Amino acid sequence: MTKITYPVNPGGGNLKGIRGQILTYKADPFLNNEEECYDYLPDGLIVIRDGHILDVDNYNDIIGRYPGLVDIDTYTDALVMPGFIDCHVHYVQSPMLGSFGDTLLNWLNQYTFPTESKFRDKAFADEVAKIFFRQLLEQGTTTANVFSTTFAESVDAFFEESERYDTRMITGKVLQDRNLPDSLKDESAEESVILSENLLKKWHHRGRQLYAVIPRFAPTSTPEQLSLAGDLYQRYIDDGVYMHTHLDEAESEIEWVRQLFPQQSNYTEVYKHFGLVGKRSVMAHCCLVEEAEWQILHDCGCGVAHCPSSNLFLGDGEFRYWEAKEQSRPVRFGIGTDVGGGTNFSIPRQLGEAYKVAMMKARSLDAVRSFYLATRGGAETLRLENTIGSIAPGYEADLAVIDLAPTEYASWRMKYTGDIFEKLFVLMTLGLDNMNKATYVAGRKVYDRSRDKKHMYAAEIDG
Numbered sequence: 001m002t003k004i005t006y007p008v009n010p011g012g013g014n015l016k017g018i019r020g021q022i023l024t025y026k027a028d029p030f031l032n033n034e035e036e037c038y039d040y041l042p043d044g045l046i047v048i049r050d051g052h053i054l055d056v057d058n059y060n061d062i063i064g065r066y067p068g069l070v071d072i073d074t075y076t077d078a079l080v081m082p083g084f085i086d087c088h089v090h091y092v093q094s095p096m097l098g099s100f101g102d103t104l105l106n107w108l109n110q111y112t113f114p115t116e117s118k119f120r121d122k123a124f125a126d127e128v129a130k131i132f133f134r135q136l137l138e139q140g141t142t143t144a145n146v147f148s149t150t151f152a153e154s155v156d157a158f159f160e161e162s163e164r165y166d167t168r169m170i171t172g173k174v175l176q177d178r179n180l181p182d183s184l185k186d187e188s189a190e191e192s193v194i195l196s197e198n199l200l201k202k203w204h205h206r207g208r209q210l211y212a213v214i215p216r217f218a219p220t221s222t223p224e225q226l227s228l229a230g231d232l233y234q235r236y237i238d239d240g241v242y243m244h245t246h247l248d249e250a251e252s253e254i255e256w257v258r259q260l261f262p263q264q265s266n267y268t269e270v271y272k273h274f275g276l277v278g279k280r281s282v283m284a285h286c287c288l289v290e291e292a293e294w295q296i297l298h299d300c301g302c303g304v305a306h307c308p309s310s311n312l313f314l315g316d317g318e319f320r321y322w323e324a325k326e327q328s329r330p331v332r333f334g335i336g337t338d339v340g341g342g343t344n345f346s347i348p349r350q351l352g353e354a355y356k357v358a359m360m361k362a363r364s365l366d367a368v369r370s371f372y373l374a375t376r377g378g379a380e381t382l383r384l385e386n387t388i389g390s391i392a393p394g395y396e397a398d399l400a401v402i403d404l405a406p407t408e409y410a411s412w413r414m415k416y417t418g419d420i421f422e423k424l425f426v427l428m429t430l431g432l433d434n435m436n437k438a439t440y441v442a443g444r445k446v447y448d449r450s451r452d453k454k455h456m457y458a459a460e461i462d463g
């Protein structure tokens, strides 16, 4: 194990520095002048103490302020950004990514439900959680809003692994008590929500872990379960608990919801009726959204997860960012991989797909907006924009280090680019799998592409 000792500075605590090109966002470029939404430092220094960012500025302007700072990781040909934020992903579907597709509902029956049924087995859940975290950190993702599945074992396995890295993660037990196989179905609405609350009490705010109430989607919960889930969410919403579900992904799904809940005028109204719509509600997909629904999502302050590779893989619908960001009623949204409906764990690769999804409707997403969505936009979607997603004093020190010359071709191609956003657009379009050099979580380098032991838990780094 590596023992790292930091020099003590006059203000107390151990200082750590990271030097390189730095990009961070401070506002939403869909709603403001793009140039005013970010800071780019060609030679910057981030000063970290106790897992938080203490300071950030141009290297030459800042280094003199910290005479005790000698432990500095310096990156050349790389861009330090806030760690990426995945607003919607099913860790329990890691074993089935790349299953031959079909319609959403057939795909669920054929692949998803049998896979998730295996998570009763804690050892299996542990194995999947381990591989999932390794993929995320390798890609520079430091926070994710995650679906587990029915069983407490699937939640415990996930949070236990998250604690080992000290990552800020969100998950919870999935509530589902009808229209799916018995092997995955909750036995009773009441017991399922009690189990969810017990897990909430066990994990919410334990270290950096955060809990979500997760009805899979309206068709797989009885009205009774949705109602109890809404009660649970409302009781804990002001303590930072989330509600996470799917909304308006595919025509067949929306039609099914209409049949099951004929009293409600649209799908969003179904969730609203049961108390599931609020400021910490995150809705995945939202491809086929009526204007009245956008208005509810705006009025209630909900977040939305755009999952472009899943849109393309399942072929169900395409997210329309210009509808979400309509100036008169903008809705917060970030990017989700939606593994296993999505096809990889990389947020930059999702950005390349998001560009194509928008272009199918003759709209284009530039790199300024795209990398905002990957970082601060995701944090805003999760209501964590004062905690993560930016590089600024007081923020948690979760960082990705993007390689600006990851392959021979990319390195050569960069000769024909101009500013940093031209370079980032090339990288998100190439969608390479090895673009991330290193990942820092709460100031610790938990992933380093060039280290013998690439992934390290927090305790291994602390000695």
Ligand SMILES: [Zn+2]
Pocket: 088, 090, 246, 284, 338, 341
């Ligand atoms: Zn999903």
